[in-house]
Amino acid sequence: MATTNDLKNGMVLNIEGQLWAVIEFQHVKPGKGPAFVRTKLKNVESNKTVDKTFNAGTKVETANVDKRTMQYLYNDGNSYVFMDTTTFDQLEIAPEIVGDVKNFLLENQDAIVATNEGRVLFVELPASVELLISHTDPGLQGDRSTGGTKPATLETGHEIQVPLFITTGEKVKVDTRDSSYLGRVKG
Numbered sequence: 001m002a003t004t005n006d007l008k009n010g011m012v013l014n015i016e017g018q019l020w021a022v023i024e025f026q027h028v029k030p031g032k033g034p035a036f037v038r039t040k041l042k043n044v045e046s047n048k049t050v051d052k053t054f055n056a057g058t059k060v061e062t063a064n065v066d067k068r069t070m071q072y073l074y075n076d077g078n079s080y081v082f083m084d085t086t087t088f089d090q091l092e093i094a095p096e097i098v099g100d101v102k103n104f105l106l107e108n109q110d111a112i113v114a115t116n117e118g119r120v121l122f123v124e125l126p127a128s129v130e131l132l133i134s135h136t137d138p139g140l141q142g143d144r145s146t147g148g149t150k151p152a153t154l155e156t157g158h159e160i161q162v163p164l165f166i167t168t169g170e171k172v173k174v175d176t177r178d179s180s181y182l183g184r185v186k187g
Contacts (some may be wrong), residue, residue: 139164
């Protein structure tokens with residue numbers, strides 16, 4: 001148990017049997033009336049976002065979320081298999097839980113797997129990853145009808161938009177949150 005004064009971004013709360021991650025919070029002390037805490041919460045399982053207001057000092061139940069770095073091994077067709085890098089235990093995770101992370105997941109890559117009481121909640125990657133462009137058409141000079149970008153397929157099979165000068169075989173940095181191109185990787 002914690003109070004609303006202890007809230008932090010990323011903290012997971014158990015509200016009416018559902019797990020909610022705190023995305024942002026703000027303590028408000030109005031001129032009249034009692035202080036309160038305005039929060040934006042994201043449901044860990046459904047990804048639904050809601051705004052919720054608590055009275056200041058109210059007790060809230062926190063959930064014990066265990067975040068571990070695990071190595072992605074392979075996809076067996078039904079689930080994604082991850083290995084705990086300290087105990088070498090393997091964990092099969094359903095595609096629904098992996099979600100869009102699969103677009104940036106390469107074999108032997110590290111990811112953070114969050115669990116609560118043995119149940120996998122979500123898989124998290126760093127904010128950006130470096131991936132190889134497996135295919136993109138040559139950019140034609142003067143072709144600006146697309147705003148100077150063209151589609152490119154990453155080595156994971158996911159398609160993103162890249163600038164016209166990017167060629168097949170180049171390594172690029174990609175934002176894992178919105179699939180946006182962040183730049184070339186020198187190497």
